[in-house]
Amino acid sequence: MTITAPDSVGTLRDGAFGPARSLVCRECGTERELGPHYVCHECFGPLEIGYDFGTVTREQIEAGPRNIWRYKALLPVPDDIEQSPNLEPGFTRLLEAKNLGAELGIAKLWVKDDSTNPTNSFKDRVVACALSAARELNARVFACPSTGNLANAVAAAGARAGIKTVVFIPSDLETPKQVNSAIYTENLVAVDGTYDDVNKLASEIAGEEEGWAFVNVNVRPFYAEGSKTLGYEIAEQLGWRLPDQIVIPVASGSQLTKVHKAFQELVALGLVEAKPYKVFGAQATGCSPVATAYKDGVDAIRPVKPDTIAKSLAIGNPADGIYVLDICRATGGTVEDISDDEVRDAIVLLARTEGIFTETAGGTTVGVLKKLTETGQLDPDLETVVINTGHGLKTLDAVSDRVGPAATIAPTYDAFVAANLI
Amino acid sequence: MTITAPDSVGTLRDGAFGPARSLVCRECGTERELGPHYVCHECFGPLEIGYDFGTVTREQIEAGPRNIWRYKALLPVPDDIEQSPNLEPGFTRLLEAKNLGAELGIAKLWVKDDSTNPTNSFKDRVVACALSAARELNARVFACPSTGNLANAVAAAGARAGIKTVVFIPSDLETPKQVNSAIYTENLVAVDGTYDDVNKLASEIAGEEEGWAFVNVNVRPFYAEGSKTLGYEIAEQLGWRLPDQIVIPVASGSQLTKVHKAFQELVALGLVEAKPYKVFGAQATGCSPVATAYKDGVDAIRPVKPDTIAKSLAIGNPADGIYVLDICRATGGTVEDISDDEVRDAIVLLARTEGIFTETAGGTTVGVLKKLTETGQLDPDLETVVINTGHGLKTLDAVSDRVGPAATIAPTYDAFVAANLI
Structure with missing residues (x-):
């Protein structure tokens, strides 16, 4: 992955990741600079975001928008995140x-x-954070391997953000699930193989191609x-x-x-x-x-x-x-x-x-x-x-074989009464 | 329709319909008392809600819940509407x-x-208002004729409110649309006929049965x-x-x-x-x-x-x-x-x-x-x-024949490159 080389993080704009301080290994605690990395170079443990939170108040959050950005002071996103086109997910019932x-x-x-x-689905939340990271890292392609909810969320968020999306799915996926992603993107790619095969291909592309942000691979800590x-x-x-x-x-x-x-x-x-x-x-x-x-x-x-x-x-x-x-x-x-x-x-x-x-x-x-x-x-x-x-x-x-009409009747009041429904 | 006879409106609780004052004929302006009526007895014109609005301020609305009930002072619903189980629709993006x-x-x-x-769909908004009217009028059945969105909204809102629902659909409706209503209600009724036939049957039942609130028939002015x-x-x-x-x-x-x-x-x-x-x-x-x-x-x-x-x-x-x-x-x-x-x-x-x-x-x-x-x-x-x-x-x-995969490839990086996608 070469969106930005580790030593080029200095080219990021100030505040690109808000309160996020570094990437921290969940296993050994080793820290490294923020960037498109997801595995610890010391122990191969997973990296996650470390923060330096300032003071955050209830009032500050309550004055925010009615979506996940009300919590931007607690996420690895810039302070002007609302100005970048996104699907505005969250604050659900x-x-x-x-x-x-x-x-x-x-x-x-x-x-x-x-x-x-x-x-x-809840995937809109994680994809919105991945999209912010992709934008700040100047990725030119926003991508994922998926069989369903994630594919929908990536394709839709990318469309609204105006970033090219590529979504990889197993080729035997049901048509409705394909439609629900293809509606948003010109680049739905069907892969002849299992979902595991699709995942492996995604990791390979992430390693070979420049400028690709795979939401659940190389920007996973942000996602x-x-x-x-x-x-x-x-x-x-x-x-x-x-x-x-x-x-x-x-x-x-x-x-x-x-x-x-x-x-x-x-x-x-x-x-x-x-x-x-x-x-x-x-x-x-x-x-x-x-x-x-x-x-x-x-x-x-x-x-x-x-x-x-x-x-x-x-x-x-x-x-x-x-x-x-x-x-x-x-x-x-x-x-x-x-x-x-x-x-x-x-x-x-x-x-x-x-x-x-x-x-x-x-x-x-x-x-x-x-x-x-x-x-x-x-x-x-x-x-x-x-x-x-x-x-x-x-x-x-x-559930389509589990629920259905209680009765089928002729279109008359007598037929309705005879059905004795309630 | 005999949920309440015209002269029994006095049995409604105080404030049952909030700021609503009466039913007013859209054609001739004749007013009558609030109740399960939808046609003017004078000229057969459609009835709609007439109001006596008090003072309503932006601050009052902004302090309300993040759903349509923030506007309750402008709707024919009681002041305690949020306490009655409902789907809490609205305030969409x-x-x-x-x-x-x-x-x-x-x-x-x-x-x-x-x-x-x-x-x-937007039908959750109208159904929420119809549900309030049905509740205040002591209806025992919440019903509609529909081919889709309205059926979903009525069946779901009724389930959450704990009121019996009956939803009438044409029997040739596609299975997915049937499932999306039947999931919520035991009383999905398929009618052998066109949607017009279903509608006519609904009006007949509304006229014959006691205690039925058909959202788009006899409580339509509220809906x-x-x-x-x-x-x-x-x-x-x-x-x-x-x-x-x-x-x-x-x-x-x-x-x-x-x-x-x-x-x-x-x-x-x-x-x-x-x-x-x-x-x-x-x-x-x-x-x-x-x-x-x-x-x-x-x-x-x-x-x-x-x-x-x-x-x-x-x-x-x-x-x-x-x-x-x-x-x-x-x-x-x-x-x-x-x-x-x-x-x-x-x-x-x-x-x-x-x-x-x-x-x-x-x-x-x-x-x-x-x-x-x-x-x-x-x-x-x-x-x-x-x-x-x-x-x-x-x-x-x-749209299922209009969008789909841009390519189908083998699960290898070489196949991906050869497809020359982006």
Whole structure:
């Protein structure tokens, strides 16, 4: 990757990454300058953003725009980020879920609903941060390998920003998912191979080509920080306090670790009071390497070959899996998994109780919430938040044989009465 | 319809309809008490809500929630509306569209993007107001005839509110559209007939059954007021001022008339300065009775049999068509129509320039904006707003043969280079 050589970081404009100070290795703590790097040169651990936060107040945040940039003082983005065309994601609804709570026996339950983001998933948050990094690093191409939500978000954000996008997908992807990316970009590239093959090709291109920002490869440290905004918003929307329990889906594990990081930062900055909270991870049984490790009481994640309808969670070798284990164990939470049938049931349950149509990832999270409650892992008397990461319109097939008309009638009042519907 | 007999309105709780004073006939001005009525008993004209607004300030609105209830002092809803479970629609993004503006040669262009509402169309606004009326009138069933967006919105809002829903659709509706309603309700009823047949059946049931609130039939006056919030939000998001020009899709014509009404109310209340603005209506040529009347210079709308991919605009005999003509003519705007191919082109244009994936109705509106500019009907030097009413995920078929992969390659760097993509 040669967007900027390590020694050319001095050519960045002042404040290009806001409060971000450096890239810090999550394993050995080695620091290096900010740039398009993602692996520690010392120990090959993952790099993440280190910050020098100034004073940040609730009032300052509340006076900001109604999107993730209200938290710009806590993200690796410049102070003038709102002036650069972007999709303005975030500040999605936090809905109190009284019906679902009553159904599950949970006294106080909230759904953080990211299905109403611009391209209908939480990926708009991370892509917005990656886009800022790509812009500041003078990338000429904004790219990703993906099978769905990420492809939509990258293609759409790039279109609005006026930067060339290239999106790589497996060639056997369903037509609707292809359309939902191709609508935004001239450069949807179908690759004859598995998703793993597509990913490997992306890393190779990132290493060979100049000026490419692959959101989930060489600008991943910036990208991943976008998930923190889920945590910030939950705390702010609860009235500047933390919940007692939170249930989060686990694909790579990045989202869960970043929500926890967000809560820790808010405490450290004095924006919320410190308090104990439990973090729970949710997986589908067909791709549950982290849940398996949790239940086996081991620290290492054994990779699996995914086989589940929850395709946006189907990462067999999750990069942040070990950190998910650490956080769930340390906070008193757990990692649980459910079957594909339970995922489908949970999609219908959430729709029928709260009017929210979630994709399979959200079905997994809500279904795990149900299982956690039924098995006593989650305390139903404590205030609980569950995250819905995406929209059911993207995974219609998962439920299309499960719901449908209650009756088909002739167009007459007599036929309606005879059907005896309600 | 006997939810409440006309003489039993006294049983409503105080403030059930907020600032609403009465139902007023749009044609003859006759007033009657608030209730589940929609046709004037004197002249059979349509009833709409008459208000006694108190003092309403910008500060009061700005201190409200980030959804349509910030405007509750201007809607027929009670002051405690936020306490009743609802989908919390509205306050969607108003995005400056620099790329699209540059493409069309318009100096200052904004897109009001209602595709990110809870069920991904502006219908969540009107349904939320209808739901409040249904609740205050003690309806036991919340219902509609629909082919798409309205069905989604009614089924979802009813689920969250915990009121029984019944949604009537033509039995030949595509499976994805059925799923997107059936996910929320046990009572999706397929009717063997055309959409007109379904509509007639709904009116018959509304007349025969007690306690049914059909959102677009017997509580239509309340329902329709929800569209005003589009106008309020545009003005507030522009910094409490009106645009010079606005382009709005025309199905029944209700949305266009209500946005104009909203602007007029804001001026009357002193919330924005009075100024001239032009209102333009957008139709697809395959269902363009209002555009035809406009071009023919006549006052009467001749009904048509719709034949267009813009199905959510396909109302052949638009109830508010004559009022649309009045408003467009009086403000100096026009009513224009485009072909289905131009609709498809405009969907791709909006996605590629602004990262917004619109349904066929939005394609119609953006395509008409383009035509208005090219034909000199719209002044490119004036500030212009175009409304996107729904999401492209709902009408994927319209563009699925128009966009797709630029190339299909083997999973190797050499194959990528050989494809010579960018």
